[in-house]
Amino acid sequence: MRRRSGLINCLQFSSNQRVILMDDPLTEPLDDLTVVRTVSLTNAIEKQIERLIVEGELAPGERLNEIQLASRFGTSRGPLREATRSLEAKGFVEVIRNRGVFVRQLTVEEALEVYDVRAALFGLAGRLLAQKMNDELLAKLNRQLDAMEAAAAQSDFETYYPLNLEFHRTIVESAGNKTLLAEYLRFVKKMHLFRAKSLVQGGGLAVSNREHSEMVDALASGDVERAHATCWRHVERAKARLLAAIEAESTQAASVS
Amino acid sequence: MRRRSGLINCLQFSSNQRVILMDDPLTEPLDDLTVVRTVSLTNAIEKQIERLIVEGELAPGERLNEIQLASRFGTSRGPLREATRSLEAKGFVEVIRNRGVFVRQLTVEEALEVYDVRAALFGLAGRLLAQKMNDELLAKLNRQLDAMEAAAAQSDFETYYPLNLEFHRTIVESAGNKTLLAEYLRFVKKMHLFRAKSLVQGGGLAVSNREHSEMVDALASGDVERAHATCWRHVERAKARLLAAIEAESTQAASVS
DNA sequence: AACCTGTCTATTGTCAACATTTATCGCGTG
DNA sequence: CACGCGATAAATGTTGACAATAGACAGGTT
Incomplete structure (x- = not known):
């Protein structure tokens, strides 16, 4: 099949052959087809x-x-x-x-660098959001807070982790700065490149949720500086937890060997 | 010339044919050649x-x-x-x-977004730098401050502008966070995509330099919060100046037409 | 005159082939 | 046995060619 001659163009995968691009008008509705056309192979x-x-x-x-x-x-x-x-x-x-x-591999130093930049970006998000907070948004944040608390109460990490990501995303997204959102998401993704991914994701569910409550309070208060500082500090604390986890890991490894 | 067979590989330009990549051992010293080999055409x-x-x-x-x-x-x-x-x-x-x-074209909204992100990044730089300030660095910043002041006194914008860029770069670079530096520089470059480039570069030389002095003072004080706020505010003020220039431009255009 | 339609051209999307470099591995030598 | 060395294989860098698309333009129709 040298030429697909406008019939089917698919991306196939190892175990589950997933069709990503479809170009066949017989099997695919027309609406989806137009969407497909706009996405390049690259x-x-x-x-x-x-x-x-x-x-x-x-x-x-x-x-x-x-x-x-x-x-x-x-x-x-x-x-x-x-x-x-x-x-x-x-x-x-x-x-x-x-x-x-x-x-790409992230060294410990680079991971800490990323945390600082993320803190700055998230602090900006807090600052912007505090200025445009409304009841609807506050309700949404509180709902997400409750959902996280429920998951944390059961130590259900599998549920908690995506909720946690979504909560942070809501804050940055609602800040209303698209450039900020794009950069923030890129840095969050970048943390997946750190060798000890589990360490990044770890770090007390209950502790984290207490901070989240503080953050929502600060955002709702309308005090821009307080919201800024609280959001910034939240990321800084996550960085401190990672650092502590790394040191605990290394001393443990030293005592074992 | 289908194959260059390892002799000369050059990037040529319209008016002045500039040779960028050299692969010829006869005309180029070996040190440069090794450098060339590591740079891909892309x-x-x-x-x-x-x-x-x-x-x-x-x-x-x-x-x-x-x-x-x-x-x-x-x-x-x-x-x-x-x-x-x-x-x-x-x-x-x-x-x-x-x-x-x-x-890429930057709309006014996007340009303002970039300013906010830059403010956050530059604020972080100020925070980090205040913690690691030393006499040598302070002397360097003061030298750059003097050079800018001299250019400003003569209203020599051609000299002032690159000095200004270098001054800011020194601050971010000296903060010691490479991730931060890379992102900061990218956003500075991005401002060149704004239609009214002159407006971005404009905005009172003397005014700007007074702010620069304040910044160096704050950085030298060792007061982290003050350094953070001062650096942040500096970018915010530049944003305000841009906004004012845009509005002045639009009202002027309205009165003319 | 405005609009639709089919053709043509310039430009982008994709591919397969060739050139070049790096990595691997067996072999001989000190 | 370790070490260097050369042939071989595999992967990347680059290219030119072909396919498909979007925009321009001319001609006919309402």
């Missing part, structure tokens, strides 16, 4: 590789084999290379000339 | 396009013709497309499928 591939990285199938430090990935996605190397160059610019992979593309 | 092209955008040869909204640019750089379209995908991820161009690549 974009689709980029998203898929990003997924593989975030979900851990591609581990930090691992090399991305162009030929292998291209055949897996059912495309040539051209679009794949374009996708990896985009991912490089976003900081998810590292390209070394004549050597290949590698999933 | 990277070189990307940097050149970025230069064309920042210097204004490629105006915001303008389309980048792949064939034309590729022939101008003396390469094929492959590396060029990779370069544009990287620039897209960095937010300098916009890619529309089957239509082409366009130099």
